[in-house]
Amino acid sequence: MTNHIPGKNDFWFLPLGGSGEIGMNLNLYGHDGQWLMVDLGVTFGDRLGVDVITPDPEFIVQNKDRLVGLVLTHAHEDHVGAIPYLWPMLRCPIYATKFTAEIVRQKVKEFPWGKDVKIIEVPLSGELKVGKFLVEYITLTHSIPEPNALAIATSLGTVMHTGDWKIDPAPMVGEVTDSERLKDWGEQGILALVCDSTNVFNKGVAGSEETVRTEIFAQVAAQKGKRVIVACFASNLARVETAILAAQACGRKVCLVGRSLHKMVDAAQKSGYLKDIPPFIDEETAMKLPPDDVLILSTGSQGEPRAALARMASDSHPFIKLDHRDVVFFSSRVIPGNERSINLLQNNLVRKGVHIITSHDDEGIHVSGHPARDELMQMYEWVKPQVLIPVHGELRHMTEQAELGLSCGIPKAVIPENGSLIRLDIENPAIMDYVPTGRLGYDGSRMVPLFGPMMGERAKLATNGAVFVSVVLDRSGDLECEPRLSLIGITVGGEEQEHLERDIVRAVRNCIHNGYRDLETLKEEIRVHIRRVTNNWIGKKAPTEIHIIQV
Structure with a gap:
C-alpha cells in the first residue's frame, strides 16, 4: 500500500509512538483525506548527550497539509513533552483543557517561535469540531489534573481513546470519572476502544x-x-x-x-x-x-x-x-x-x-495512576466496544490486555506496534500496512535521528575510544616530520602507553615506506594498520581518523 491518504470510506488508526513501549505517545486518526493527532510526548534517557527522545514524526510531516490538529488528553510529559521540539515541523493548532493548555504555554514560551503556537482551550466535557472529526472530552481520573478520554466520532463510527486513566472515587484534586457519559457512549455504540495497558498485570484496582x-x-x-x-x-x-x-x-x-x-x-x-x-x-x-x-x-x-x-x-x-x-x-x-x-x-x-x-x-x-484489571473490565462494561486496541505498553502488556478484553466478550482485538496502519472496521479490523517510524533525540539545539550515522559514531567513540593521526609529507612523498598522535579514551598506562604510541608510529612509517598510489589509498592503508595495532593492544578496533598534509 503506497497511498496513505484516507478516503471517505476509511477510518484508520496509526500510532507513531507509545505502542510497544511506555512513553513517547503519538497517535494519528485518519478519515476522509484528513489526519487528527492525539498527544505528542517524549521519553527520557541519557544516550550519548541526548536526554530527550521523541517519536520521529516524518510520516505526518510529509502529510502535514492534511493534519487538522493536535488534541491532547492530559499534561504528562509522555503525552505533551515533544511539542516544543516537534511542533515547528507540524505547525497545527493544539486543543487542550485549561490546565494542560497552561503547561503547554509554559513549555513553548521558552522558544522563539512559541508565540506562533495556536492553543485552543476546551472546557471540561467540551466538544469540538476538528476538520471531519467531532471530538468530545470525557473526564477521567489519573495522577494529574484534567485527564480525558476522547470520543472521536466520524461518519463511519466512534473511537474511544482513553489516554492515561484509572477509576479513583476520591482523586483529591479535580473531578471524578464521568462514568455516566462513558455509559451513554456505550449505548450509542463504540466502534473501537484504544486503551491504556500499563497495569494490565495488576489485579484489583489501582487505589485512591x-x-x-x-x-x-x-x-x-x-x-x-x-x-x-x-x-x-x-x-x-x-x-x-x-x-x-x-x-x-x-x-x-x-x-x-x-x-x-x-x-x-x-x-x-x-x-x-x-x-x-x-x-x-x-x-x-x-x-x-x-x-x-x-x-x-x-x-x-x-x-x-x-x-x-x-x-x-x-x-x-x-x-x-x-x-x-x-x-x-x-x-x-x-x-x-x-x-x-x-x-x-x-x-x-x-x-x-x-x-x-x-x-x-x-x-x-503511593498509588498508581493506571488501571488494574478490575478497572479495565469496568471500562469494557461501560463502553461496550466492538474492537479493542491496546496501547501505552510493551508488547507483553498489550497482548495481555487483548486477551483480557476478548475474555470479557469484546468481539475483536488488534495489537498495534508503532507504524502499524490499522483499519477501524466492525467486520474486519486489521493491520493493513506499516509506515516507517523511528526516534529523534534533542542534541544541543536540533533534532537528530537516534539511530542515525551521527549517533552511531558517538557510540563507537564512547565504547572504543579514538585515534587521530596527523601526517606531514614532503614533495617526494616521504615523512617531513614525526607523525602527531592523539589518543582519546585509549590508555594502557605507564611505559606501555609509550610502546602503544611507538607501534602506531611504526605502522604509519611502514605504510609510507611500502609505497602508495595516491594520498587516499595511503590514508586508508594507515587507518587499517592502526586499527590492527589498537586491536592487538586493547582488544578493540578504535575509530581512526587520518589527516595527511603534503608540503
Whole structure:
C-alpha cells in the first residue's frame, strides 16, 4: 500500500509512538483525506548527550497539509513533552483543557517561535469540531489534573481513546470519572476502544489518592524532631497538595525545591487548583528553621542526576544540606529503566545518615495512576466496544490486555506496534500496512535521528575510544616530520602507553615506506594498520581518523 491518504470510506488508526513501549505517545486518526493527532510526548534517557527522545514524526510531516490538529488528553510529559521540539515541523493548532493548555504555554514560551503556537482551550466535557472529526472530552481520573478520554466520532463510527486513566472515587484534586457519559457512549455504540495497558498485570484496582492522603498525614505526624522531604512527581498535584496539607496539620512550613515543581504549582493556581494553600518559604529560610518546622517538597524521585534530590544527596545543592535528622519519602513508583539511578540516589542518601521510606516500606504512600484489571473490565462494561486496541505498553502488556478484553466478550482485538496502519472496521479490523517510524533525540539545539550515522559514531567513540593521526609529507612523498598522535579514551598506562604510541608510529612509517598510489589509498592503508595495532593492544578496533598534509 503506497497511498496513505484516507478516503471517505476509511477510518484508520496509526500510532507513531507509545505502542510497544511506555512513553513517547503519538497517535494519528485518519478519515476522509484528513489526519487528527492525539498527544505528542517524549521519553527520557541519557544516550550519548541526548536526554530527550521523541517519536520521529516524518510520516505526518510529509502529510502535514492534511493534519487538522493536535488534541491532547492530559499534561504528562509522555503525552505533551515533544511539542516544543516537534511542533515547528507540524505547525497545527493544539486543543487542550485549561490546565494542560497552561503547561503547554509554559513549555513553548521558552522558544522563539512559541508565540506562533495556536492553543485552543476546551472546557471540561467540551466538544469540538476538528476538520471531519467531532471530538468530545470525557473526564477521567489519573495522577494529574484534567485527564480525558476522547470520543472521536466520524461518519463511519466512534473511537474511544482513553489516554492515561484509572477509576479513583476520591482523586483529591479535580473531578471524578464521568462514568455516566462513558455509559451513554456505550449505548450509542463504540466502534473501537484504544486503551491504556500499563497495569494490565495488576489485579484489583489501582487505589485512591484519598488513602495516600491518610497515610502521608500519619507518616508526617510521626516524624518528631525530623525534617521531612517528600519526593514525588511534580505533576501529581493531588500528592503535592497532600504533602502541603500534612505539613500544615503538623505546624510545618513548606519549601518547594525543583524548577518543575514551581512551574506545576504556578500552572495549577492559574487553572484554579491549589487555591487555599499557605505561602511557601525559600530554600535558605528552610535551612535556618528547626528540622521539625519544615517539610520540603522535592523533584527527583526517579534519581535524575540534575534534579533537586540528587543534588541534595551529593552535597551539590547550594542551600539544602541533609544529614541524620532528615527523612525522605519516595511517594512514587520506580519507572522501568530508572532502577540504577534510583538505587544510586538512595545509597547516597543512606550514606549521609538520611532515613528513607519508599512504597516498598509503606505501600500506602503511593498509588498508581493506571488501571488494574478490575478497572479495565469496568471500562469494557461501560463502553461496550466492538474492537479493542491496546496501547501505552510493551508488547507483553498489550497482548495481555487483548486477551483480557476478548475474555470479557469484546468481539475483536488488534495489537498495534508503532507504524502499524490499522483499519477501524466492525467486520474486519486489521493491520493493513506499516509506515516507517523511528526516534529523534534533542542534541544541543536540533533534532537528530537516534539511530542515525551521527549517533552511531558517538557510540563507537564512547565504547572504543579514538585515534587521530596527523601526517606531514614532503614533495617526494616521504615523512617531513614525526607523525602527531592523539589518543582519546585509549590508555594502557605507564611505559606501555609509550610502546602503544611507538607501534602506531611504526605502522604509519611502514605504510609510507611500502609505497602508495595516491594520498587516499595511503590514508586508508594507515587507518587499517592502526586499527590492527589498537586491536592487538586493547582488544578493540578504535575509530581512526587520518589527516595527511603534503608540503
